[in-house]
Amino acid sequence: MATSQQKPSSKRMASWVYHIINPILDAMATECHLLQNENLSWQFYNKQTEFISRIEEYIDFQQHHNYRHFLTECPHFAQLFKEHDEVLREAANLAAEILASLTGVKIFTDLVYKKLAEYMQTEAYPGGAVPQAKFHELMVEHLVNGVEELLVESDSEFWAQYSDALKTTARQLYPQLFAKLKEAKQKLLGHAQAIQQKLEGYSYSLCKEYDIPGDPVVASSSHER
Amino acid sequence: MKDKLLVDTRPLVEFLFWQCSQKLGRKFLQVGKESEVLKTEEPVKRFVAFLKKYQLFIASVVIAEIQCHQRRKVKGFHQQRAFWKLTLDQLYRVFLFQEQHKPLSDIKDVSLIQQFGPVDAIQISIAQEEQMMLLSSDTELLSYCDSQKIQYKNFADFKY
Numbered sequence A: 001m002a003t004s005q006q007k008p009s010s011k012r013m014a015s016w017v018y019h020i021i022n023p024i025l026d027a028m029a030t031e032c033h034l035l036q037n038e039n040l041s042w043q044f045y046n047k048q049t050e051f052i053s054r055i056e057e058y059i060d061f062q063q064h065h066n067y068r069h070f071l072t073e074c075p076h077f078a079q080l081f082k083e084h085d086e087v088l089r090e091a092a093n094l095a096a097e098i099l100a101s102l103t104g105v106k107i108f109t110d111l112v113y114k115k116l117a118e119y120m121q122t123e124a125y126p127g128g129a130v131p132q133a134k135f136h137e138l139m140v141e142h143l144v145n146g147v148e149e150l151l152v153e154s155d156s157e158f159w160a161q162y163s164d165a166l167k168t169t170a171r172q173l174y175p176q177l178f179a180k181l182k183e184a185k186q187k188l189l190g191h192a193q194a195i196q197q198k199l200e201g202y203s204y205s206l207c208k209e210y211d212i213p214g215d216p217v218v219a220s221s222s223h224e225r
Numbered sequence B: 001m002k003d004k005l006l007v008d009t010r011p012l013v014e015f016l017f018w019q020c021s022q023k024l025g026r027k028f029l030q031v032g033k034e035s036e037v038l039k040t041e042e043p044v045k046r047f048v049a050f051l052k053k054y055q056l057f058i059a060s061v062v063i064a065e066i067q068c069h070q071r072r073k074v075k076g077f078h079q080q081r082a083f084w085k086l087t088l089d090q091l092y093r094v095f096l097f098q099e100q101h102k103p104l105s106d107i108k109d110v111s112l113i114q115q116f117g118p119v120d121a122i123q124i125s126i127a128q129e130e131q132m133m134l135l136s137s138d139t140e141l142l143s144y145c146d147s148q149k150i151q152y153k154n155f156a157d158f159k160y
Helices: A010-036 A061-073 A075-103 A106-119 A132-144 A156-173 A175-210 B009-024 B041-051 B060-073 B077-094 B110-130 B139-147
Strands: B004-007 B055-059 B098-100 B133-136 B152-154
Touching: A010 A061, A010 A175, A010 B009, A010 B077, A061 A075, A075 A106, A075 A132, A075 A156, A075 A175, A106 A132, A106 A156, A132 A156, A156 A175, B004 B110, B009 B041, B009 B060, B009 B077, B009 B133, B055 B060, B055 B110, B060 B077, B060 B098, B060 B110, B110 B133, B110 B139, B133 B139, B139 B152
Parallel strands: B004 B055, B004 B133, B055 B098, B133 B152
Antiparallel strands: none
């Protein structure tokens, strides 16, 4: 796939495998895990996805020249990464639009705070560090992330009791936005899987051709507390 | 007002690693065999239900110990960033831990530092002065708490 006239050295290829390809492969495994559960890991307070990033953010900043060279010599991957980032931006924008839409309609916020008041008759405030005035935004975050069940979070019991009502209301209010978000998540999953598959193949071919191990050989440290 | 609980490194690390593998996939960390107590959903549920009963504290020095575990178990630029994002979120957004600062110079009993090391000596001192219960899996430390009438809970109790 490299397009330069001169054959690249094994040292250079090893640095691509270890510092560019492997980190992206690991990140794609995380992305696939999240997106298979329709979880965008989006957060309401910064309107960003927490565990899904633009591809270049997965690369250690000390490797940015290596990354630039990789993109120059592998334009096919540059295109795939660009498409991934565009779909991610589209999904994050849709999530922000859902937040703005739902928090702007009284019917949704009233429902959240009515249920919260009902819950707090017997239990403590379930929002953790999220201020009570922002609790409805936390609920939107769960809706955007397709959360079915919260196991350990402070609002796990609240969500178990009231998520059905919140989901139904939100989806009735903005069916198209939720449909578009679902589509964007599926598209993003498709991109993550395609990147994973193509990079795995490329990594293997590089390792074989240049006789380099898939991971750097390091001496293990036995010190631990 | 809830009672105060000071949580030692091992319970926190096992919980954070379990959360990582749940949220980010089992491939994210290779720590399954490292966890001694929080291996499945049931002990995690018991552990979290217990935490919810208390006002939670963490000694600042314990954060440095979490980093030692992270360095060994969480490799890679993206994974390390994700681990710390998750850690900050869990400790401060979800469970409302408060950091407790205690300089080593406040501890006048050198034998305590010699016997337990600086981190546990600081935790003992905090638990004593602030009347906190200490949650730990270190049996030597727990025996000392017992002898000094410091309230404690053995993390291993969540296993079964």
